[in-house]
Amino acid sequence: MVEENKIPQYKKLYETLRRHIISGAYEEGSLLPSENELCAVHNMTRPTVRHALESLVQDGFIMKKQGKGSIVRKPPQDIGILSISGTSSAIGKPYLRTQILQKPQIKPWPELFHFDLSESEKDFGCIYMERLRFVNKQPVFYDINHIPNINLPRFTSRTFENKSLFEILRTSYQIEVRGGEQKLKALKADSKIGSLLNIKEGDPVLYIERKLFTNREGFNIYSTIYFNSEKHTIFGTF
Amino acid sequence: MVEENKIPQYKKLYETLRRHIISGAYEEGSLLPSENELCAVHNMTRPTVRHALESLVQDGFIMKKQGKGSIVRKPPQDIGILSISGTSSAIGKPYLRTQILQKPQIKPWPELFHFDLSESEKDFGCIYMERLRFVNKQPVFYDINHIPNINLPRFTSRTFENKSLFEILRTSYQIEVRGGEQKLKALKADSKIGSLLNIKEGDPVLYIERKLFTNREGFNIYSTIYFNSEKHTIFGTF
DNA sequence: TTTTTAAACTTGTATTTACAAGTTATTGAA
DNA sequence: TTCAATAACTTGTAAATACAAGTTTAAAAA
Numbered sequence A, B: 001m002v003e004e005n006k007i008p009q010y011k012k013l014y015e016t017l018r019r020h021i022i023s024g025a026y027e028e029g030s031l032l033p034s035e036n037e038l039c040a041v042h043n044m045t046r047p048t049v050r051h052a053l054e055s056l057v058q059d060g061f062i063m064k065k066q067g068k069g070s071i072v073r074k075p076p077q078d079i080g081i082l083s084i085s086g087t088s089s090a091i092g093k094p095y096l097r098t099q100i101l102q103k104p105q106i107k108p109w110p111e112l113f114h115f116d117l118s119e120s121e122k123d124f125g126c127i128y129m130e131r132l133r134f135v136n137k138q139p140v141f142y143d144i145n146h147i148p149n150i151n152l153p154r155f156t157s158r159t160f161e162n163k164s165l166f167e168i169l170r171t172s173y174q175i176e177v178r179g180g181e182q183k184l185k186a187l188k189a190d191s192k193i194g195s196l197l198n199i200k201e202g203d204p205v206l207y208i209e210r211k212l213f214t215n216r217e218g219f220n221i222y223s224t225i226y227f228n229s230e231k232h233t234i235f236g237t238f
Numbered sequence C: 001t002t003t004t005t006a007a008a009c010t011t012g013t014a015t016t017t018a019c020a021a022g023t024t025a026t027t028g029a030a
Numbered sequence D: 001t002t003c004a005a006t007a008a009c010t011t012g013t014a015a016a017t018a019c020a021a022g023t024t025t026a027a028a029a030a
Helices: A009-023 A035-042 A046-058 A119-123 A165-173 A191-197 B009-023 B035-042 B046-058 B119-123 B165-173 B191-197
Strands: A062-065 A069-072 A096-107 A126-135 A138-148 A177-188 A204-214 A220-227 A234-237 B062-065 B069-072 B096-107 B126-135 B138-148 B177-188 B204-214 B220-227 B234-237
Touching: A009 A035, A009 A046, A035 A046, A046 A062, A046 B046, A138 A191, A177 B177, A191 A220, A204 B204, B009 B035, B009 B046, B035 B046, B046 B062, B138 B191, B191 B220
Parallel strands: none
Antiparallel strands: A062 A069, A096 A126, A126 A138, A138 A220, A177 A204, A177 B204, A177 B234, A204 A220, A204 B177, A234 B177, B062 B069, B096 B126, B126 B138, B138 B220, B177 B204, B204 B220
């Protein structure tokens, strides 16, 4: 009878609540249904519900208070790239458009790469994609992503327009970002970056190199980001 | 019979294991005792032990692997400016020199402030200080700090040379940073910043505004940072 | 009316039990 | 000896239960 049921219950509840919070079903500062109510509604026991809520706390979607309840926190709408929680919902949807400059394609790893690769990562190729993100029709965000091509069926044929790369990895492949490291600096835009981000050559841009660890052994995501901070800032909580 | 026993068992186990890991009792990459062993040794049940281990995972002290065990991770000594920590650990200490440009002094809050202040913060004045940090005799780091003047006896007469502001707050006043929010952007250096950081006017600098929450209610630390990323980057793990 | 008390919530901690799933070492057969 | 199957580990998920502790609400007493 149970067949497609590979995803743990607490994770399904996590996804459900997360979706509801992001979509605005719960007011910021309001209370989630109590643990016992969630038990009844979703037909689980309290430890399972609490497991889901703990993940939501960890990702900054709720704050718990003993005797009170779970308070909806609604993580920053804008670019939460600096915090682990925000990475998937990096940009608030209403004002954001994502343009795929380079659809995901399988390539060998670059000769000169900013980070050291594990053997398993080297053996498999990498999936490469470039995106440009717009806020209010202004380009603010140019990112280059390298993802090891380890068991990601149909990945290159998926559509990423207005969808979070991390959301797809998490919901379709059960790959979750567990942490990472990053380097930041301010750079002068060269002609390519300048034209992509619609700023003058020589103007300052925020440059970020990131390596994101996931729950899958030897599976790291590598991103290079150029950010136009003329009218926007990168926001992060920790 | 039970009297002093206010701290939950899982927390005590967390502290014990954390202490052992930091002290070096476990080799990096080695395995912690299995959950069942920990149950037996500390006389607790597995959920309790797992609760403690989850906290250790969250804090980066171990990595768990199904079927294998809990792998000791020994988190970086210097956490870096982008995660929860003070700026003094942003860069390896040996090469860092700190110059106090403006000794801590009590002032009113600025008229125009980047962040909203709570009432209690407004009522008390603020302590203001400016620092310039050098790596290899090159200035890389200029920071402006605003701290609410709430019960910090003798704070302005302390010496901060080569000492972490956050270390003093933690050890002398029991104030710990619990989290925060920050905004980042790339800016052109104006003449003042350029001369301070020894770069040309118009060169890009990394600009950071931070609000740090502490364990004391209504006590937040506000910092503005200009970073010379010509030869250095800001590194962070999360 | 105001204050205090108690009840009815909420989340926090903890035990006990069971089985699933991944890893490693051992055993047995080729 | 070599390889494959198995057993004995490990952590992961989940249920059912109990009580502690903090918060809110409503009832009772002043």
